[in-house]
Amino acid sequence: MVPELPEVETIRRHLEPVVTGRRMVRVEVNHPRTTRRNIHPQDVVDRLTGAVVEELRRRGKFLFGLLDNGMTWVTHLGMSGRISVTSPLAARPKHTHFAAETDREDEIRLIDPRTFGFVAVVTPDELATFTGLGPDAFTDLPRSRSLANSLAGRTAPIKSLLLDQRLLAGLGNIYADEVLNRAGVRPTRPGGALNYEEIARLRRAIKPILSAGVAAGGTSLDDLAYSLPDGEAGGYLQRLRVYGREGDHCRRCGTVIKRVVVGGRSSFYCPTCQT
DNA sequence: CCTCCATCCTGTGGGC
DNA sequence: TGCCCACAGGATGGAG
Known part of the structure; x- marks a missing residue:
């Protein structure tokens, strides 16, 4: 919602x-x-x-x-x-x-x-x-090199940094978890501990996740979640791979999805696919 | 500057 | 059924 x-x-x-x-x-x-x-x-x-x-x-x-x-x-x-x-x-x-x-x-x-x-x-x-809003995550996604510069030396969990709208504008709790899952990175990893390959994977995960969300008309956790002017509800919900799926099985490897609290926010990840 | 934490609100759903 | 508590996808400002 x-x-x-x-x-x-x-x-x-x-x-x-x-x-x-x-x-x-x-x-x-x-x-x-x-x-x-x-x-x-x-x-x-x-x-x-x-x-x-x-x-x-x-x-x-x-x-x-x-x-x-x-x-x-x-x-x-x-x-x-x-x-x-x-x-x-x-x-x-x-x-x-x-x-x-x-x-x-x-x-x-x-x-x-x-x-x-x-x-x-x-x-x-x-x-x-x-607002000290960073570049738009969808239309103005920075290069991996630039993201690497932003993450260098940061000790905060990568999940918290992805939610920081000054770094990158647009990701929220759901899509941050989905992006981390697709990139194979655990939400708790310190931002500065990611290697360049992981940062590149993270960057590559953002566009497909967001465009699938846009194509589906957004996510909706229930029909009243947010309503479009014509009253439709978004359809991305069934495509979520980790968010809200604690205790369910990873669609890729079958491992049970875990929930942890990172920066005060619920975070879901697959312990096998994400390291 | 960075990190962590509390806070602003109402509604809902689960457990008892 | 009713009550209570935990929790909710965000942003911000202050303390340390």
Whole structure:
């Protein structure tokens, strides 16, 4: 139920035709936590109302709407955020903390029970300091040499480093585990202890895992996990090789999948395939 | 700078 | 059935 890169990319693709070239005619922020970083709810309303979205981009798990007033509409779904596109007249689900209506009478909503998601509208200056986001893991994956430089000397577990959005933007707990499995590397290994071959394998694992996730429309742990504007659910769940499979058998070698806690996050791996 | 840890929230599912 | 607890896919800021 939490969006990682493939989920956010899926949402971006569905949202793009709805918002591109559209003027936002009415904007509401209904929860104080839905804006962050000293940005007040009223600022979001003032800055977004009347603006036209020229382009919808994604970097890591962030969505960026480029506006004709020079500012950027930033959205992050956090742990429990869903985006829906409906008629403004449709009943509001619980936890609808943000809504924006376009000049085509579509209402874009952020529904977010845990309120870890947020919306902001920022100036170019504010955008620069808004996130120290690393290169996108899907569209801008660094070379192995560059990854090796980033990992050199690091003692933190490779799993934690893969989750660090400043190094690489987009991997979350599910896909980090899947990438490590495909690369044959245990999540607990110190980042700096990986040899070049392992780093290259890690790099090579990222694209196929993420593109399979995007092709499947994301992962969904249940039908309400995140909903696409048209209400579909993602289909990557059945393709997971380790995540959430503690006690099950590895599809490749039959060994029982283990669960460990790394950096406070559940991590799943095959003790035989991953060393 | 790096690593580790707590924290922000609500909902759900398992065990009893 | 109800209650309680553990846990949830993320990001951040502070302590050491």
